[in-house]
Amino acid sequence: MLRVIGKRIALLIPTLFGLSILLFLWVRSLPGGPATALLGEKATPEAVARVNELYGFDRPLLTQYFTYIGKLLQGDFGVSINTGRPVLEEFATRFPATIELTVIALIFAIGVGIPLGYFAARYYGRFVDHSSVVLSLIGITVPVFFLAFILKYLFAIQWPILPPDGRQNPRIDATHVTDFYVLDGLLTGEWDAAWDAFLHLILPGLALGTIPLAIIVRITRASVLEVQNADYVRTARAKGLLERTIRGRFVLRNAMLPVVTTIGLQLGLLISGAVLTETVFAFNGIGRFLRDAIFGLDYPVLQGFIIFIAILYAFINLIVDLSYSVIDPRVRVQ
Amino acid sequence: MSTVLPPAAGGPAGPTTDPALDTGGGTGLWKDAFLRLRRNPQAIAGAVIIGLFLLVAALAPILAPYGGNDLPGRTSITPTTIPGPGEIDEYPLGLDRFGGDVLSKLIWGAQASLLIGVVSTTLGLAGGMLLGILAGGLGGWVDNVIMRFVDILLSVPNLLLAVSIAAVLGQSPYAIMIAIGVSQIPIFARLLRSSMLSQRGSDYILAAQTLGLSRSTITMSHLLPNSMGPVIVQATLTLATAVIDAAALSFLGLGGGLPQTAEWGRMLTYAQVELAVAPQLAFLPGACIAITALGFTLLGESLREALDPKTRRK
Secondary structure (H helix, E strand, O other), X not given: OHHHHHXXXXXXXXXXXHHHHHHHHHHHOOOOHHHHHHHOOOOOHHHHHHHHHHHOOOOOHHHHHHHHHHHHHOOOOOEOOOOOOEHHHHHHHHHHHHHHHHHHHHHHHHHHHHHHHHHHHHOOOOHHHHXXXXXXXXXXXXXXXHHHHHHHHHHHHXXXXXXXXXXXXXXXXXXXXXXXXHHHHHHHOOHHHHHHHHHHHHHHHHHHHHHHHHHHHHHHHHHHHHHOOOHHHHHHHHOOOOHHHHHHHHHHHHHHHHHHHHHHXXXXXXXXXXXXXXXXXXXXXXXXXXXXXXXXXXXXXXXXXXXHHHHHHHHHHHHHHHHHHHHOHHHHHO | OOOOOOOOOOOOOOOOOOHHHOOOOOOOHHHHHHHHHHHOHHHHHHHHHHHHXXXXXXXXXXXXXXXXXXOOOHHHOOOXXXXXXXXXXXXXXXXXXXXXXXXXXXXXXXXXXXHHHHHHHHHHXXXXXXXXXXXXXXXXXXXXXXXXXXXXXHOOOHHHHHHHHHHHHOOOHHHHHHHHXXXXXXXXXXXXXXXXXXXXXXXXXXXXXXXXXXXXXXXXHHHHHHHHHHHHHHHHHHHHHHHHHHHHHHXXXXXXXXXXXXXXXXXXXXXXXXXXXXXXXXXHHHHHXXXXXXXXXXXXXXXXXXXXXXXXXX
């Protein structure tokens, strides 16, 4: 197990190295170069020259790259142009919000997607099956920001049962220990604060969750369809095992491998989706911060975020691979 | 020694299992797929949607009552009221906050979306195929280098990749096209490469090698045509995502140009503020994006089914 992890991390290094070169060249190819990106387009030539000297942008490219990678390795991702604070610090304060949102979205997607896909396959060609196909088509073709608009209009404006934007009602005097608002409320015993934060998560969570939902439904359905006719399922049935045992231990468990892989691969989509969803719901997470970074060409933020996501992506894939051995004993033997 | 000879050495080159050589007579892979498509209601629905969309986009100058960036109703709007659908006869779907005619903007928006979708997908397809052919055809270290590069690009979420490219190119619709196109390259490259690798061991490739054809001839006229199936399916599906991604990028404000530009994603950006008073400003362009994406998705998935050997025999 440890050797597998070590090997995967070793494989990650060349990818990250290549990515850092690409990102480095990316900033250098921004219109007007890095100094203009820092100062804005209206910067005077003198100011540009001063920044070039200060940050070493006038030195040879190779020297610049080594300075850059050296800082990166020390965890120095630079300073945000928009806010003037270190990029890593900005991430730290905003990530909890997005993690909360993503977790809700994934709980929704998995909680609805796996049962729906399973029953669609079990009752193949019947109503559940047809509706699952239609639902997943909608999930794939309706843009997440449009879906967010529909949900916001229906449940926050037309029938105002849920809050339209933000993370928490500002009138609630909540104590924040971890920046995970729901968790904070639970930890400090401020139940109303936790409940309010949770209510704020529902609409954006539903909107964001539809993307992975559609894909999870499809993969589960296809996978269960394939497994439920396998020879070993027939054998289990011939042995006279309980239908419940067959379905749970033979069909569902074997059908889960591709589903777990898919869930792991959703991270990129979820991050892209979070940028859009958080924009619509004025939800103060990393997505909205990125949107502002995109708008103001806050390149240290974008640069840092891409590296960060690449690392996260690799680790999630590692966890997915490791979880195979929990689900499927055959993987453990190999 | 001389008993084992390649069969029919003087006859027409190649065995009949190579669909690329199957000209006329019998049902070839693509002809067969087309026949199956015609019988699939899902494919027909998709084709009808795309057909309508193409028609509207092509005939935009004739169909649209006003120009895309015109503001004919500038005098009919006030800060507090925006005429909705049916309120003023000249503007059947109402006005937006700039005084633009919503119907005209939706029609011109179809043209913008089509242009972005087709150009960016073509770009992604061309770039991806080039990398895929190099990697899958040459193999060895070229394959390794290209695939590592593709891996790096795949480790960045698609939308962020597109945003980063758009940032370098500046604010314009062309930047969006290139950004979306480039962000699709890795997927096409991977798909074509793996499809080519799976064909490499086939009998017809062996036959072509036995005939002494050059490596490039085998790659280009035997391996490539037979590996295109999944790539074409992906291209159809990518048209859907390109339309959605383009809308997302302009929704985020990356399209450049005037704020009243007739582009579906852009229309949604400004609809945000008036969601409570004029929800149609969000729903109409949103529905257009979704329906167009649905058309391409339906067609792409029917195509996948039609080309899938597992379902073809039934």
